[in-house]
Amino acid sequence: MTICWKRLSLQNKLRKLNLKNDFHKRVGGKYLERLSRFHGVRKAYSVAQNKIQSLNPTFYRNRLEIQDKSIFTGISVKKTVIAMQDCGVGFGLQLSTNMVEEISNFASRTPCIEPGFHEEFLAKAVKDGCLQGGRYVMRGLVNNVKNCQAIEQIVHDPLLLKIVRKYLTYWPTLITQHLTWSFASSMPEAEIKKSYPPTNFHYDIAGYNFMTAYFYITDIDIDSGPHVMIKYSHQQKPLQMLLASNCQPDDAIFNYYGKENQIVITGARGFGFVQDPSCFHKVKPPVTSNRLILQIRYS
Ligand SMILES: [Fe+2]
Numbered sequence: 001m002t003i004c005w006k007r008l009s010l011q012n013k014l015r016k017l018n019l020k021n022d023f024h025k026r027v028g029g030k031y032l033e034r035l036s037r038f039h040g041v042r043k044a045y046s047v048a049q050n051k052i053q054s055l056n057p058t059f060y061r062n063r064l065e066i067q068d069k070s071i072f073t074g075i076s077v078k079k080t081v082i083a084m085q086d087c088g089v090g091f092g093l094q095l096s097t098n099m100v101e102e103i104s105n106f107a108s109r110t111p112c113i114e115p116g117f118h119e120e121f122l123a124k125a126v127k128d129g130c131l132q133g134g135r136y137v138m139r140g141l142v143n144n145v146k147n148c149q150a151i152e153q154i155v156h157d158p159l160l161l162k163i164v165r166k167y168l169t170y171w172p173t174l175i176t177q178h179l180t181w182s183f184a185s186s187m188p189e190a191e192i193k194k195s196y197p198p199t200n201f202h203y204d205i206a207g208y209n210f211m212t213a214y215f216y217i218t219d220i221d222i223d224s225g226p227h228v229m230i231k232y233s234h235q236q237k238p239l240q241m242l243l244a245s246n247c248q249p250d251d252a253i254f255n256y257y258g259k260e261n262q263i264v265i266t267g268a269r270g271f272g273f274v275q276d277p278s279c280f281h282k283v284k285p286p287v288t289s290n291r292l293i294l295q296i297r298y299s
Contacts, residue, residue, distance in 0.1 A: 036208045037242055039235060042278070045208035049170040060171040070159035071096065077159065080274060081166045084211070088234040088279035089263065093160070093272030095215055100270045102150040103217050107179055107292055110147075112140030123290065129185025136187070138196040138285075142179040151177060155296055160213055163274055164298045167211050172298035174207060179217075179294050182225045184286040192285045199285050201230070202247040203237075204277035207299030215272040217292040222266060225291030226284050231261045234279035253280055 035041045053060045072093055080090035095103075111120035114137050121131055123140055130136045145151050154160065155177055164172055185192070193199050204210070220226050230253060238256060241248060254262070257280070264284065265273065275281070277297075 033207060034205055036210075037203070037205050037237075037246065037278070039278075042209040046169045049168075049173075049209075053170050057171075060173070064161060064171060064175075065156050066158050066161055067153060067156050068158070070157050071099065071153060072157065072159045075159065077162045077166060080163050084163075084167055084274060084276055087231040089229060089231070089265075089273055089275045090163070091273045093213065093215070093274065095154070095270040095272060097270065099150045099154070100217055103148060103179065103215075103294060104269070104292065106145075106148040106150075107142045107181065107217065110142050110144065112142045112181060114138065114140055123181050123183075123292075126181075126183045126290070129183050129187060136185065137183055138185075138192065139183065140181040142181070145177050145179045148179070151179065151294060154213075154215070154294070160274075160296075161298075164211060167274075167276075168209055168298065174299045175296065176299075177294065177296045179292070182283055182286050182291040182293070184224070184288055184290050186287070187285075189285055196283075196285065197247065198283050200247050201228075201250060201253045201280045201282045203233070203280055205246060206277070206297060210277065210297055210299035211274060212277045212298070213272060213274045213296045215270070215294040216267050217269055217294055218290065219268050220266050220271070220291060220293075221288075222264060222284070223286065223288040225286035225293075227265045227281060227293070228284050229263050229265065229275065229279050229281040230257045231263060231279075233257055233261075234276040248280065 036045070075092040080092060083090040108123060111122055113120055119131075120143070121137070121140065125131055126137055126140070129138070155175055161171075182196075189199070204212075214227060218224065233253075241252075241256070283291075
């Protein structure tokens, strides 16, 4: 097995810098939006946005191009929203085999890029976390996801948007979607944490209020990149974690919240859930197989 990850060099340092900048841009957000780390600010924004939209609700609803029929069955909007409000996550969304297949095929044939780098590559070109030529690669963001019909259908699903509307209390004004590979590698987790920021516990700051829907497109067990989160942390954060960086080491998180509040989310391909990503969460780096996940953020 090639252990090209050992070639930590100038390229690696540059990579870390690029990733750090990218992570702060994507997660740290703009200066004013950083205030959304405070629960009260998000609530106030929801109230204000709700008032604005109540002047012309049809306009805000229509521009979302909501589909006529939901692809989801057997899920209660009310229960899902209550679960999110309570512990930060709601389960029960399930994609059909056909949809998973369509998204999976799209991701396999479409080039990806790693944030911070310009080089495009296909997921199949990554072996043991490395590209041919030796550069190791942690993740690949699939290009042009809007060209995938199945993803567009999920983004504009009436039931999912009902959950979003009820949770945020307004129709989302911005939707972003990412289809992301996390590549399995034999690199030690401590090493990965240094160069792949989302593998550290963090909370997102993306807009003034927001929520995310996640769908596993590959089977995810404990060793293939589960999403890990801390229950209740979307509502409760100590002041030092609000004022300091939005990334925290595992020790600090477990000391404050207790390990019993950690949820390691595993599931077969098609498994989906909604989450308030202002809770502490992270990716557990995959070891045995690549992970492919669809994330749709509504803000
Ligand atoms: Fe995140």
